[in-house]
Amino acid sequence: MCVPGASTWDTDSARSTAACWSPCSTDRRSSARCVTASRCTSAWPRLHAPSPHSTSAIPGRTRLRQPRRRSACRRATRQHGLRHFSPPSTGTLHEPPSSAPDTAFRFLPALHPPDEAPRAALWFPFRGDRLLVRVASERATLLDYAELVALGTDFERAHYLGRLDDLDCYTVELDPIVEPPAETVLEGLRALYGRLADEHYSIAGRAVQILLWDQTHRFCGRCGQPTANAPAERAKLCPSCGLLSFPRLSPAVIMLVQRGDEFLLARNRAFAEGFYSVLAGFVEPGESLEEAVAREVREEVDLELKDVRYFGSQPWPFPHSLMIGFTAHYASGQIRPQTEEIAEAAWFNRHGELPRLPGKLSIARRLIDWFLTESPSRKS
Template sequence: MKNQLFTPSVTPPEQQTVALWFVFRRDRLLVLEQDQDIRVPRWQTFSESGLPMIRQHFLGTWGKHPCYSVETVEQGNPPTGFNFISLRALTLELSHDLFTLAGRAIQILQWDRDHQFCGRCGHAMQALPTERAKRCPSCALVSYPRISPAVIMRITRGDEILLSRSAHFAPDMYSVQAGFVEAGETLEETVIREVQEEVGIQVDNLHYFGSQPWPFPHSLMIAFTADYVSGEITLDQDELEDAQWFQATARLPKLPSPMSIARHLIEDFLAEHR
């Protein structure tokens, strides 16, 4: 799931050219809706937008285009033809590369907004010129963009796959299990613990599947496959509304976005059994 065209950097080009601008109002991205296609703005400078800027970061280069992330104020109308749309709502609308870049952009903006001051001594932080980091000039604490590792696992029992739904999912949607890594845990230990806690079963034969950055919020999803060993489904009612075994040949419930690694795990299972 690698973005083949993108080269990250913190140093913008000396000569200003037409760039891609990922402009956010909190979690809403500025996009152009044109001929049933959704695009991000392409301007030479942000001033062409007519919007005020709170903060800006150079992201790197996508193909030949420099890329910038910008946070703007809540007030004011967007440029003609543009709208601010929730990034989550755009998972089915943007290409994989653009969605990944937009996810990178919003995470860097959130990190900048949340780390204006040192968490140790309260002094104003200063951006470092050669890396994506901030340093406190008073106590030398260095802050990097936050990344929260989480495991996501496909559990199978022969030709059956375990799918569950959380209360915060879209209506009728089911997915594979997932959970955040705790301090001091290995990824494998997290898989075993999360499965036991959420659905009360034991698994083994863990295999790495892949990974995906996921900006809801600042997560790095590390995917595994695992085999059922024993136990009956016992739900953690605080985490899940339902969990069921589904046969590969049966009609499945509504599934996560094709953009997500959760969907890739499920589609890979279906391809093996159909």
């Protein structure tokens, strides 16, 4: 089988890159190659408390003026396509206007920062799957660059994400020993929903998945060699066997099944008593999304469907799912829950009393709200 992109990869460059960058960029402190890596990683933001005698917040940039180290860094940046990367020294918070369009159309993902002079930026610092945010009342906001510098720590990992309007976006993984300063907390994304600006929340979901992928793909899954960042796409490339490993995504279908004025809800055995949702399940290799919808409903409640239609999708970074929503009409069968997974399942009338439902964060709730308020059968 052909590995996409492998035929264009320079093998010698890849080997050199792996020796210079990859082992230490993921775990600099434990590698014997750290002397080399400390030069190379100067190209990435290494945050320390700024010197009162310098306007530069990044000592690494000062060290780059020494010819020998500059050479090492240029070699690394050339191999990684990171030319001219200079982390911006200022950061701003960006509050969306009330009529802001969908973030998906405003955020432009990119692999490398632009060549032009550094601009204001948004920073998404994670420790594990928790984002470091400033909190005031119920509201959470991103830290700016100066606040990250004040942490006085190096980053374990750093990635450029792209641009939101005129703001470059970066994500970094904080050292495990970093403790949140006053008025900040490390918070999981579920808990930040509705508290962080929507556009920042969306980018944070992207960021945490990229950091997780970087952390878990340091070695080739086929031959075990250390991987390197591919030069032109968000992928890890094995310099030994050419295997490309992209950020992991696990597609899952989620579906609202309707029967006239009724719709199907089920209580998974893992749910709390009285809590119901629509059915969902992961897509299996070799099946279409529509086939996955039909299979999941057949497996979980033994019903047959018709008119399966796409509804919408939602990134679900817990840890790396993509939820793909569908509506469908009941075709035949009697509800027979698969008891290992489903505790109860029943038809609920849109005009009757409803059980406790998923929160607004989820596409499950969007599907249910659509049926309750906007579906064509209600209007007819």
